[in-house]
Amino acid sequence: MKIHEYQAKQLLKDAGVPIPTSLLAGSADEAVAHFDALGGGVAVVKAQVHAGGRGKGGGVKVVRSKQECKSEAERILANPLITPQTGPEGVTVKKLLVEQATDIAHEYYVAIVLDRASQLPVLMASTEGGMEIEEVAAKTPEKIIKTFIDPDRGLLPYQVRKIGYLLGLKNEQVKAAGPTLKGLAKVYLDKDCSLAEINPWVRTADGNMIALDAKMNFDDNALFRLKDIAELRDEAEEDPGELRAGQAGLSYVKLDGTIGCLVNGAGLAMSTMDIIKYHGGEPANFLDVGGGANAEQVTEAFRIILSDPTVKAVLVNIFGGIMKCDTIATAIMTAFKEVGVKVPLVCRLEGTNVELGRKMLSESGLPIITASDLTDAAKRVVEAA
Numbered sequence: 001m002k003i004h005e006y007q008a009k010q011l012l013k014d015a016g017v018p019i020p021t022s023l024l025a026g027s028a029d030e031a032v033a034h035f036d037a038l039g040g041g042v043a044v045v046k047a048q049v050h051a052g053g054r055g056k057g058g059g060v061k062v063v064r065s066k067q068e069c070k071s072e073a074e075r076i077l078a079n080p081l082i083t084p085q086t087g088p089e090g091v092t093v094k095k096l097l098v099e100q101a102t103d104i105a106h107e108y109y110v111a112i113v114l115d116r117a118s119q120l121p122v123l124m125a126s127t128e129g130g131m132e133i134e135e136v137a138a139k140t141p142e143k144i145i146k147t148f149i150d151p152d153r154g155l156l157p158y159q160v161r162k163i164g165y166l167l168g169l170k171n172e173q174v175k176a177a178g179p180t181l182k183g184l185a186k187v188y189l190d191k192d193c194s195l196a197e198i199n200p201w202v203r204t205a206d207g208n209m210i211a212l213d214a215k216m217n218f219d220d221n222a223l224f225r226l227k228d229i230a231e232l233r234d235e236a237e238e239d240p241g242e243l244r245a246g247q248a249g250l251s252y253v254k255l256d257g258t259i260g261c262l263v264n265g266a267g268l269a270m271s272t273m274d275i276i277k278y279h280g281g282e283p284a285n286f287l288d289v290g291g292g293a294n295a296e297q298v299t300e301a302f303r304i305i306l307s308d309p310t311v312k313a314v315l316v317n318i319f320g321g322i323m324k325c326d327t328i329a330t331a332i333m334t335a336f337k338e339v340g341v342k343v344p345l346v347c348r349l350e351g352t353n354v355e356l357g358r359k360m361l362s363e364s365g366l367p368i369i370t371a372s373d374l375t376d377a378a379k380r381v382v383e384a385a
Contacts, residue, residue, distance in 0.1 A: 001218045003232045004048045006097045008214035011191065012198070015183035018210045022099035024048075031073035032066050034098035042101035045072050047093040050237040052215070053083035059093065062101065069098070087256075094236065102212060103205045108167060109133055110181065111197035112149070112188040121149040121188060123181070125163050129200035155185035169203075176209045191229055192222035220246070241285075241304045248300040250289055257282025258385050260305035260314040260343075262298070264289050264323075272317045275374055281382035284311045291322040298328075299335035306339060313344040313385035315377055318351075325349045325357030333364050344369060344384035348377035 009019045023034035035043050047059030054060050059081045063069040073096055080090030107129035115122040125145045128136045136143055145166045147159050160181045164174030180201060188196040195217040202212045223230045235243055245252030251266065255273075259281045263269040266288045273283040285308070289301050305314055318328045332347060348371040349357045361368050369384070371377035 017183035028073035048095040051085040057083035107200035253286040295331040298331040315381040320351030329357035329360040346381040
């Protein structure tokens with residue numbers, strides 16, 4: 001689950017991280033009122049959406065007067081914000097953060113993610129803040145500092161000092177960096193984050209260290225015990241299909257292709273998408289119904305896939321392990337009739353009772369194309385699309 005910048009900053013502030021003074025606005029007039037409340041000097045108007053690259057898309061603007069503030073706020077709210085992460089259609093901006101400008105001496109990067117190799121959270125920091133960390137990692141990996149965090153002990157004082165000195169900070173600056181590093185680690189561990197990022201993390205002209213922007217993602221599987229975090233969810237920022245799938249217990253991610261995929265098991269779903277691409281097609285989605293999917297879930301999966309107008313054909317790839325193939329076949333036929341599938345449907349079954357399942361589909365009288373194996377299924381669905 002993702003949250004907005006202003007929400008992430010509030011979590012950081014509660015953990016003792018210094019942040020700029022800012023106010024949330026829902027209209028241009030409200031933005032102007034906040035500009036005045038912040039002193040009427042230099043401020044920054046920032047679009048609040050779940051996509052990165054807002055500055056490149058014109059969603060972050062420095063303003064120096066009420067007129068400029070109103071003009072930029074009206075422009076951002078009136079037009080879709082297009083960034084490298086939104087796609088060409090862009091996203092609608094409904095909220096703005098009006099923030100007091102900061103006198104920046106240097107920009108840094110700091111974030112915590114899970115390192116799967118060590119099975120520990122890793123804190124990454126760099127002197128190259130304000131830019132995409134992927135670019136830094138690709139071109140100058142030596143500029144990324146890493147330290148691993150023990151989840152039981154948290155980020156230790158000696159680690160804070162080490163990171164500060166490796167970033168080139170001086171004595172008092174290292175001391176000023178402490179609250180941010182410790183607070184970021186506390187939020188990451190206490191709130192079950194999958195990502196906690198500050199970029200840029202800035203050193204001001206007077207030596208203070210301030211979190212100028214923040215991004216946080218959370219483990220969906222932990223939300224049942226984090227009611228305060230779950231309440232921060234903004235469903236308007238999420239793909240309707242993905243939201244609907246989550247409510248049905250399905251894993252769904254919208255993609256840009258034309259071939260819908262209904263698969264049980266994440267690994268099998270990835271392989272299915274790979275082989276579709278190998279044979280010249282493009283998957284329209286990732287959809288994992290899970291090993292114990294029932295007829296209701298399969299039916300809802302079909303509804304979600306077919307609600308996408310770009311889908312020209314559907315590939316069902318099921319391995320009958322926990323659930324037998326004849327049960328899956330029954331669910332597919334029921335879903336086909338209830339949903340009213342109007343695009344070519346290719347079905348590949350394998351596993352327990354596979355012959356019975358295939359027979360049921362072939363004798364159903366429904367226009368379902370059965371495939372002998374995954375390669376055959378991929379070729380058939382690419383041809384049908």
